[in-house]
Amino acid sequence: MTRDGGPGATGVDPEQLWLSAGQSRRGRRPAFSREAITAAAVALADAEGLEAVTMRRVAAQVGAGVMSLYSYASDKETLLELMVDHVSGELPASVALSGDWRADLKAVAHDQRDLMLRHPWLPAALSTRRSLGPNTLAFLERALAALRPTGLDGTAKLEVFAQLTAFVAGHVAHEVLQAAAVRSPDRVAAEARYLATVAADGHHPELAEALAAPARALTPEATFTRFLNRLIDGLGTD
Amino acid sequence: MTRDGGPGATGVDPEQLWLSAGQSRRGRRPAFSREAITAAAVALADAEGLEAVTMRRVAAQVGAGVMSLYSYASDKETLLELMVDHVSGELPASVALSGDWRADLKAVAHDQRDLMLRHPWLPAALSTRRSLGPNTLAFLERALAALRPTGLDGTAKLEVFAQLTAFVAGHVAHEVLQAAAVRSPDRVAAEARYLATVAADGHHPELAEALAAPARALTPEATFTRFLNRLIDGLGTD
DNA sequence: TCTATTCTCGTACACTGTACGGAAATAGAG
DNA sequence: CTCTATTTCCGTACAGTGTACGAGAATAGA
Numbered sequence: 001m002t003r004d005g006g007p008g009a010t011g012v013d014p015e016q017l018w019l020s021a022g023q024s025r026r027g028r029r030p031a032f033s034r035e036a037i038t039a040a041a042v043a044l045a046d047a048e049g050l051e052a053v054t055m056r057r058v059a060a061q062v063g064a065g066v067m068s069l070y071s072y073a074s075d076k077e078t079l080l081e082l083m084v085d086h087v088s089g090e091l092p093a094s095v096a097l098s099g100d101w102r103a104d105l106k107a108v109a110h111d112q113r114d115l116m117l118r119h120p121w122l123p124a125a126l127s128t129r130r131s132l133g134p135n136t137l138a139f140l141e142r143a144l145a146a147l148r149p150t151g152l153d154g155t156a157k158l159e160v161f162a163q164l165t166a167f168v169a170g171h172v173a174h175e176v177l178q179a180a181a182v183r184s185p186d187r188v189a190a191e192a193r194y195l196a197t198v199a200a201d202g203h204h205p206e207l208a209e210a211l212a213a214p215a216r217a218l219t220p221e222a223t224f225t226r227f228l229n230r231l232i233d234g235l236g237t238d
Numbered sequence: 239m240t241r242d243g244g245p246g247a248t249g250v251d252p253e254q255l256w257l258s259a260g261q262s263r264r265g266r267r268p269a270f271s272r273e274a275i276t277a278a279a280v281a282l283a284d285a286e287g288l289e290a291v292t293m294r295r296v297a298a299q300v301g302a303g304v305m306s307l308y309s310y311a312s313d314k315e316t317l318l319e320l321m322v323d324h325v326s327g328e329l330p331a332s333v334a335l336s337g338d339w340r341a342d343l344k345a346v347a348h349d350q351r352d353l354m355l356r357h358p359w360l361p362a363a364l365s366t367r368r369s370l371g372p373n374t375l376a377f378l379e380r381a382l383a384a385l386r387p388t389g390l391d392g393t394a395k396l397e398v399f400a401q402l403t404a405f406v407a408g409h410v411a412h413e414v415l416q417a418a419a420v421r422s423p424d425r426v427a428a429e430a431r432y433l434a435t436v437a438a439d440g441h442h443p444e445l446a447e448a449l450a451a452p453a454r455a456l457t458p459e460a461t462f463t464r465f466l467n468r469l470i471d472g473l474g475t476d
Numbered sequence: 477t478c479t480a481t482t483c484t485c486g487t488a489c490a491c492t493g494t495a496c497g498g499a500a501a502t503a504g505a506g
Numbered sequence: 507c508t509c510t511a512t513t514t515c516c517g518t519a520c521a522g523t524g525t526a527c528g529a530g531a532a533t534a535g536a
Contacts, residue, residue: 011425014432027482028532055524065485067525076524127365127411132429137436137445144444154451163465166412170404173365187249191370194252198375206382207375213392227401230472231465265513266501293493303516305494314493 012078014132032064034072038082042119045083050121053080080125085133087119093138097146102232104146105160109168109228111139116172120180123173126165150236160235167231175220250316252370270302272310276320280357283321288359291318318363323371325357331376335384340470342384343398347406347466349377354410358418361411364403388474398473405469413458 040061045053055076059066073079091111097104116122140161147157181187199208278299283291293314297304311317329349335342354360368374378399385395419425437446 011419013425013428015428015435019432019435024482026480026534028484030483032483054522056522059485067485067487067527068483070525071483124362124365127362127408128415130412130415132432132436137442141442141444144448148444153454154448155453155456157448159456159461162412163409163461166408167405168408169411170365170406170408171401173407174368174400174404177366177368181249187251190251190253194257194370197253197257198370204375204379206379206386210382210392210395215393216391218393218397223397223401227469231469234468234472262513264503264511266515268514270514292491294491297516305496305516305518306514308494309514 011129012075012081017078017081018133030071032062032068032072034082035086037062037064037069037072038079038086041079042083042086045121046119050124053083055079077129081129081131081133084122084125084129084131085135087115087122088131088133088135088139090115090118091135091139093135093142095142097142099149101146101149102235105143105164105232105235106228108139108143108146109164109232110225112165112168113172113224116169117176120172120176123169123176126169127173164231167228171224171227175224178220249367250313250319255316255319256371268309270300270306270310272320273324275300275302275307275310276317276324279317280321280324283359284357288362291321293317315367319367319369319371322360322363322367322369323373325353325360326369326371326373326377328353328356329373329377331373331380333380335380337387339384339387340473343381343402343470343473344466346377346381346384347402347470350403350406351410351462354407355414358410358414361407361414364407365411402469405466409462409465413462416458 037058041053041058044057044061055069056066058079059069062069069079073082095107143161143164144157147160150157152160181191195207195211198204199211275296279291279296282295282299293307294304296317297307300307307317311320333345381399381402382395385398388395390398419429433445433449436442437449
């Protein structure tokens, strides 16, 4: 059951998740690892989408019984949080900062976008959850460092980071949706027919004109960069 | 099973959904209506989140047998799409435009945000789906009209609208998450303790400083407006 | 060797979306 | 009117979900 930001969504206790005691010498030796299980779940999500990540399929992937997973993640929600932090480990946590905070912040955003394109389920996962795991925090640390020259106070810096992440996630979610749609030409054709019908009804003149106008094919990358630049260049001008 | 933007996500055929033939005189007379069913689903999502929207609960709410719903929406995915367009009907589709396209566009974004705050499940629902229903298209029509003075070509206008929507959805998703977290003080305390622990480990100096800095309490509304203004004021400057 | 601890995982249960098919209701044809 | 085609209603059933429970296996220290 996927969480969705509705009332009652509380998340997982970060203390218990990320600060759990280290290895215990007593008892049966673990046959698997949190790392391996998380990686399997991520691979599944990458290949077939978030909905393919079921406890049974993850267990099968890893060669474990289903209930064994619960020794490593007390919850499916916890597993999802682990997945988010796991892929965040791909983000470059330490990169030389240029001192030009706008440029540095743009680099941060591009890194985030690249990550989300590699893991298209990430925007959806983030829209309901926010990780406070070590990898996420390491990346946050870098972003805060990039923002140091702005002289913003702590709250403002955290806010900028949150907004930036939300912006990137929103953009990539749309980009991914677009890309998925394009991969099924029947759908595209059906949608085009439908929109043409709507445009022809006379009640949508602007839409009709917009659809009629020639489409300069702009890469998603270029679109992203333009909007990102607009957002960031505007920062600190008030 | 919620869709999630992973590979294979194709969506629903808009022709079949929105252009289905009108009333058919033959056969048993419908006891319910698409409208009522959709409204019940929306009410459920508003009150308890998207995960509470199950076919059984919607049917119960409406006084129908579960399988009767499938006469009105061939799919749960279809029902979700209906929900999105349903609430989009709350958006003011026709409002006098000022001619100042930046101001008009900001108004559009504020309308979207208000809608999403009223229906906190909407950002998550949109991150995986995009509606082409009549209400959505009516609002799009207004946004395109607002963009007319820019002289942008059709593709660019559509892109701006998509980006703006993504931006708003991203912001509100974060805002809602924050608000939900605040409603459970134990979680907030646990998180604060956890972050303090991390900040004290010496590896997160920027985070430590950011957390130590005093928090100017800024309303979410103000934060949204600031970032929105930055984004929109930057448009058309290149 | 005994015991406490830890991990493994088969079984079971409540819940999900929905395929199937029979019963009920209606409109038009004869 | 009857007959038939069509549509809606919905009980039942089934495969699939997350996970509670608890019995067994493995290990470390006493």
